[in-house]
Amino acid sequence: MAKLRLDQLNGALRKRLAPVYLISGDEPLLVQEACDLIRAAARQNGFTERELHHAEPNFDWDQLLTSANSLSLFAERKILEVRIDNGKPGDKGGKALTSFCERPPEDTLLLVIMPKLDGSSQRSKWFKAVEKVADFVQIWPIAAPQLPRWIDQRIQQAGMSASRDAIEMLAARIEGNLLAAAQEIEKLKLIAIDGQISAEMIAGAVADSARFDVFSLIDKALHGDARAAVRTLQGLKGEGTDATVILWALAREIRTLIQISHAMQQGQAFDRAAKSAGVWDKRKPLVQAATRRLKLTQLQMLLRKANGIDKAIKGLRNADAWDELMDLTLNLSGTFSLSPSVQKLTLAIT
Template sequence: MKLRADQLSKHLSSPLLPVYLITGDEPLLAQETADAIRAAARDQGFIEREVLDADSGFNWGHLTAASQSMSLFGDRKILDLRLNGKLGKDGSQAVVDFCESAGDDTLLMISAGKLDRNALRGKWVKAIESKGALIQIWPIDRSQLPRWLQQRAQQIGLNIDRTGIALLAERVEGNLLAAAQELEKLRILVGDKAVSGDEVNALVASSARYDVFKLIDCVLQGQTTTALKMLAGLRTEGAEGIPMMGAITRELRTLHRCSQMLAQGAGIDRVLDSAGVWDKRKPLYKQTLTKIKERELASLLLLAQKIDLTFKGQQPGQPWELIDQLVCRLSGQKLAVNG
């Protein structure tokens, strides 16, 4: 079957098909489509996941072997196949063979770039359409972008006026990943306030140098000095502490949950998949979870709670100085403090 992106949410509430092909050249929408399928699969018992990167030298026997092997823990399994180039004869046959023998215990999800018309007519694509679903990701054109931005803003609880949406659409020039990041930054910077066009113009420009998400990534990379400079920049630019701490605390909660699962003996890849960590951020999480253990992360969560109460005036202290401490500890350094 062919499945439109706007049909996906309803489809995923039903038992999943054995194979999905996601094709298109819009990275954000393709990534979120894959994330949605993986989340639905986990909810339906597909706990184990194996990633296969199919480049020009890929041995397609690995797909066959992976599809026939039993899960180590007896769970249902996702085969996450990243297609980097053309399948070729062997790859096409391997996918066809999988479709013909597909059972209930293994789900194959193939992520590819944009396939041309000839590729979409291929035997392997037809086999997927017969047993599973083909999901084509279409780009958002210039005329549709303001509506997409408005819907995205509503989804994350950001109140932004029509002028602000128009300015943002012009600024991101059709780059949906950049657009999504700018909306998230605005939500962090302004919280529940309504955002006007003038504020979009000022905040998007001023946050280009220092933003919360870059700060968090620097912290997880152990770049303490750079992170402290970014934090100072955010403070100078008037970033609101409470929503900023909300973003940092969410990251801490995810790290702490992962650390707890690791302490119980789960494998790191399985843990990160279960926590919904995006593939591009997994190296940051692995690095942090190696050097900072569960007890320290629990302590940092208590510190984050204290900072939030201090910003709200419900507890004495200097919140920005406390954030300096949190940033240093999370990046693996100790900050000398007086008293």
């Protein structure tokens, strides 16, 4: 079996078709595009029929082998596509995949799509049987530092060019959602003048969502602007934004600050610690200001507070989640009211 990166797949398909392809990854857009490449190459080689199976818990794996060994009434060759959403084929699925790979039918191409496979799965008997005949494409997520480059490449593939500010603005707006980025680039193709994309064009054309407003709340808190942060929080509440979404964003930022602060205590420079934590260059001043304002012990108390809010949202504590989100936002902004004793008493009472 050949182990391929996504950028190697197209070249490999031009040379030959493997009898089996295993696509593994957690990034929907990239997984979909890998599958599209395989299907297109297969169609060019006469695999004109496609049969899709979703291997859910009660899936009958005998269907797979029966279909593989049966002649099609409509095409000489077919693609047999199996989606295993939980990444675990189980004993029956493992045996079926092993059986198929021992004697792959010449008129059938098997395409198996799964989430990211862990080490134990790649040591399993079924995987070892598959890897003897399959091309394995493992899709890795695009890390935050690589996202601007990925966006730039997509824009160039669409026949356009963008300024650095425009690319960074789009990266900030889509917050790692590659599917959203691809959709926004398609929209920009309709309005770009001479294929040029500017930051002003991004600001006017790319839709802001409540999700972006949540991150706007975070930035205002990091900046230490408690009044603006509270106003944004109240606006999100009035718009019906789920408290869980806001808590997730606040807790994520607090964890990032804890990671950076801990690294700095160990002697790392801020820039290196921020890069390791996946902080965008344009957000570094905000994050650095927050690490100067908030001590590591204070951040750890804020994270405990966030855990308590999570319990309140789930009904496990008798407390108003929105009031506590307000308190958490104020404290992150620098209006600090928590101390170890107060925090312990609050969680004990409620």
